Amino acid sequence: MEISQLRAFVAVIERGSFAAAAATLRISQATLRARVTALEGSLGGKLLIRGHRGTEPTERGQHFLESARALLHEADALVDSAQRWEDELAGELRVLVPVGLPPGPGALLVSEMHRLFPKLRVRIDFSQSPADAPPADVDLILHNGPDLPGAAYRTFTMTRFTVGLQASPSYLEARGRPETPEALVGHTLLAWRLWDEVSDGLPLRGGGFVDVQPAFVSNHGQLIQTLANAGHGIALMPHSALVQTIFPDMELEPVLPDQIGFEVALRMLIPEAKAGTPRGRAAIRVHRELTQRFLGRVPEPD
Numbered sequence: 431m432e433i434s435q436l437r438a439f440v441a442v443i444e445r446g447s448f449a450a451a452a453a454t455l456r457i458s459q460a461t462l463r464a465r466v467t468a469l470e471g472s473l474g475g476k477l478l479i480r481g482h483r484g485t486e487p488t489e490r491g492q493h494f495l496e497s498a499r500a501l502l503h504e505a506d507a508l509v510d511s512a513q514r515w516e517d518e519l520a521g522e523l524r525v526l527v528p529v530g531l532p533p534g535p536g537a538l539l540v541s542e543m544h545r546l547f548p549k550l551r552v553r554i555d556f557s558q559s560p561a562d563a564p565p566a567d568v569d570l571i572l573h574n575g576p577d578l579p580g581a582a583y584r585t586f587t588m589t590r591f592t593v594g595l596q597a598s599p600s601y602l603e604a605r606g607r608p609e610t611p612e613a614l615v616g617h618t619l620l621a622w623r624l625w626d627e628v629s630d631g632l633p634l635r636g637g638g639f640v641d642v643q644p645a646f647v648s649n650h651g652q653l654i655q656t657l658a659n660a661g662h663g664i665a666l667m668p669h670s671a672l673v674q675t676i677f678p679d680m681e682l683e684p685v686l687p688d689q690i691g692f693e694v695a696l697r698m699l700i701p702e703a704k705a706g707t708p709r710g711r712a713a714i715r716v717h718r719e720l721t722q723r724f725l726g727r728v729p730e731p732d
Contacts (some may be wrong), residue, residue: 431472433505436498438465439477443495446484466727523709526560527572529694530649540573550712558630561699569709571699583699586717594691595632595683597664604661604732611640611689618663619644622654632666632690640690658682668694691696 441451442462452462470477476492487495523543540552557564561570561583571583608614611634619630621644623658644666648654651668658665664685700719704710 431469432465433474433502434463434471436502437468438462439491440495440498440502442466442478442485442614443491447662448485453575461634464602481691482672522553522563522646523569523713524567525552525570525572526557526568527554527566528560528574529556530651531572538594538720541713542720543674543712545547546716546719547712550709558659569704569707570713571701574694582702584702584705586700586714588696588698588717589721590693590695591668592687592691592693593633593666593668594687595664595685596658596667596669597685598659598682599662601658601663602683608664608685611686614640614642614664614686615691619646620654620663620665620667621647621650622665623647623649633692635689635691636727655682666691675712682705 437454438451438457442448445451445454447595448462449461454458455462455622466478473494476488476489477494478485479488480486509521525539529729530574540554555646561573564571572588573585605617608617611632614632619632619642631641631643645663646654646657654665654667659682665682667682669682670717698713700710700713705714
C-alpha cells in the first residue's frame with residue numbers, strides 16, 4: 431500500500447469518476463486505474479464500482495474510506511511539518527566559541543551546517559568564557575574549559591584531545607630531542623594558554639609543573655601550531671585525531687608525551703531551552719554526523 435494509491439482511491443470517490451480524479455491529480459486515467467487496482471489487490475477485494483451516480487465505493491470501500499482519509503491527513507501533516515522545520519532553519523544560528531580555540535572544529539561545524547542546511551546562516555562570536563551568562567539568542571556553544579557548566583545545557587563531547595609538547599622534525603634534528611623535562615632548559619618553548627593559568631611552567635602529567643619559561647605564549651591555537659610546524663620551537667599545544675584530520679599537512683612529533691601535558695574535552699553545549707528547537711536539533715544532527723565521519727563512533731549526550 432502506497433500513499434499515491436490511497437490518494438487515487440479517495441480522489442475517485444470525492445470527484446465521482448476516474449476522469450475527474452485523474453484531472454485533479456494531474457495524472458493519466460491509466461495511471462490512476464493502475465494505482466486503484468494495486469490498492470485493491472493489496473487489500474484483497476474491490477473498493478469501487480460503477481453506479482447510477484458515477485463511480486461509488488463498495489461496502490468494503492466505504493468502510494476503508496475514513497481510514498484512508500486519516501492516513502492521508504497524517505502524511506500531509508508530516509510533509510507540512512518538515513517544510514515548516516526547513517523554513518525555520520532559514521534564519522541564523524548563533525554560535526559562541528572560546529577565544530583561542532584552534533579554528534578547525536568551528537570551521538568543520540560551519541561547513542557541515544551549510545552542507546546540510548544551506549538556507550541557514552551561521553554567526554560565530556568569540557568569548558573569553560562563552561558558557562558564563564551567554565546572550566539569550568545563542569543556540570550553540572563550543573566549550574573546552576576545565577569545568578563543565580551547570581544543568582542549563584545539554585552537552586555533547588565532540589572530541590577529547592591532549593595538550594602536550596609537539597615539535598617539527600627539522601627543529602628536533604637541529605636542536606636535539608629532550609629526554610627529560612629538565613632537558614627542556616635551553617630549548618625555545620612555545621605555549622598555548624587558553625585559560626588564565628597562574629604558572630608559566632609546563633604541566634607535568636603526575637601533577638605540578640616543570641619550571642621552564644616559554645619564549646612565546648598565546649591563546650591563539652593556530653598561531654602556536656603554525657610556529658611549531660615552521661620549526662620555531664617545541665610547542666605546548668592541543669592535538670587529537672580530529673586536529674590531525676583538519677590539518678593533514680602538519681608534520682609534528684610528540685616530545686615527552688608520557689611526562690608533560692594534560693587531557694581536555696571539546697564539548698558542544700546547547701542551552702536546554704533550545705535543544706528541542708529546529709536549530710537545536712540541527713546542531714545535534716551535525717555533531718552526530720561529524721563524530722561518525724571523523725571519529726568512527728556514534729555520539730551520545732554526556
